[in-house]
Structures are given as C-alpha cells and as structure tokens.
Amino acid sequence: MTTFGLGLRHGVAGVTIAGLLALSGCAGDDAGSGDTMSMMMTSTGGADSTGVAAAPTHDADIQPIWDTHCVTACHEAGGEWSLVDMAEGNAYEALVGVISMQGSGLALIEPGDVDMSYLWHKINFTQADAGGGGLNMPKPPAGGMATVMTDDEIETIRAWIEGGAVE
Numbered sequence: 001m002t003t004f005g006l007g008l009r010h011g012v013a014g015v016t017i018a019g020l021l022a023l024s025g026c027a028g029d030d031a032g033s034g035d036t037m038s039m040m041m042t043s044t045g046g047a048d049s050t051g052v053a054a055a056p057t058h059d060a061d062i063q064p065i066w067d068t069h070c071v072t073a074c075h076e077a078g079g080e081w082s083l084v085d086m087a088e089g090n091a092y093e094a095l096v097g098v099i100s101m102q103g104s105g106l107a108l109i110e111p112g113d114v115d116m117s118y119l120w121h122k123i124n125f126t127q128a129d130a131g132g133g134g135l136n137m138p139k140p141p142a143g144g145m146a147t148v149m150t151d152d153e154i155e156t157i158r159a160w161i162e163g164g165a166v167e
Contacts, residue, residue, distance in 0.1 A: 055163030056156050058092045065153050066091050073141035080142055084108070092167050095119060104132035111165035114158055123149060123157065 056062060066075070066086040073079050075086035083101065085094050095108045100118040104127065110116035121130040122137040140146035149157075160166070 055166060056160040058096075058160065058165065058167045061156055062160050063088055063091060065149065065157065069138040069147045069149055069153075073144065074139070096165050096167075100132060102127070102132040102134045104130050106130060106132070109161060109165050112162060114161045117161050120157070120161060123154060 067088065070086045071079075071088075074081050075084050075091075076082060077085060077087065079085075085091070096111060098108050100106055100108050102118070104118050104121075106116055106118040106121075108117065108119045114120040115130075118127065118130060118132055119137070121127040121132065122134070125136045127134060127136075138147055138149065
C-alpha cells in the first residue's frame with residue numbers, strides 16, 4: 001500500500017520540478033513561456049514533452065474496465081464473488097497488495113510486476129501456471145453472458161501494473 005504514497009509524491013515532485021524549470025527561463029527567450037509549461041504538464045492518457053504516454057491510473061483508466069467486465073452481479077457487495085469487491089471506491093484497496101485467496105500466494109495486484117500479479121494471470125488464463133486455480137476472468141455472471149476484454153483493455157491493465165499500480 002505504500003506504492004500509492006510514493007506515486008503521489010513523485011507526481012507532485014514532477015509537477016513542481018516541471019514548474020520550476022518552466023519559470024527559470026531568461027527574459028527574452030522561450031524557456032519560460034506558457035507553451036513550455038503546458039507541454040510539461042500532462043493528464044492521464046496524455047503525453048509529456050517527450051511524447052511518452054502518461055502511465056494509466058486506477059481511478060481514471062482501470063476502474064472503467066472493472067465496471068464493464070467485473071462488477072455487476074459478481075465483484076460487488078451482494079454479488080456472486082463479493083469477497084473481492086471491485087466496485088468504484090473499493091477496488092483499489094481490495095486488489096493492490098492483497099494476497100489472492102485462490103492458493104497462489106501471489107498478490108492480486110503486485111505493483112510493478114505482472115508476473116507476480118494473480119489477477120493478471122486470471123485475465124490471461126494462466127492462473128494454473130502461477131499456482132492458482134478458479135475460473136478464467138471475466139466470467140459470465142449468473143444467468144448472464146460473459147464480456148471479453150479487448151486487447152487495448154488488457155494492455156492498459158498491464159501498463160498500469162508495470163507503472164506501479166497508481167491509484
């Protein structure tokens with residue numbers, strides 16, 4: 001759970017450093033222009049001045065995936081598998097750094113490491129290889145049809161985990 005604090009501090013430090021660099025330009029040159037500042041400050045899904053995409057965050061990028069594929073009738077209060085509540089406001093705390101109950105010994109999400117993240121194995125159908133079991137995810141809710149995660153959604157989850165699983 002300390003990863004969240006580290007990610008937040010680095011994010012604030014990055015914005016502070018970017019602001020200082022932008023303001024440190026000399027009069028008469030473009031180093032301190034507003035354009036430079038806007039290039040350095042990014043939002044989720046954006047890119048920094050080098051063109052590198054910003055790392056996904058749980059609340060902005062991952063929770064919508066959980067909402068589409070995991071929450072309704074299953075991973076929510078009163079759902080079929082409510083022990084892992086992936087509803088908005090609960091999912092991050094229920095997943096990040098929490099050991100899976102399916103015997104793998106892995107955390108559901110291990111920040112920075114997809115191979116040690118059991119949920120990653122569940123959505124890629126490799127949970128048995130990781131020492132776990134249970135059904136592939138997402139599964140159909142009782143009486144419903146399964147949804148299929150797109151390659152882009154799976155890639156976003158991978159990038160989020162590898163990027164430190166920032167809230």
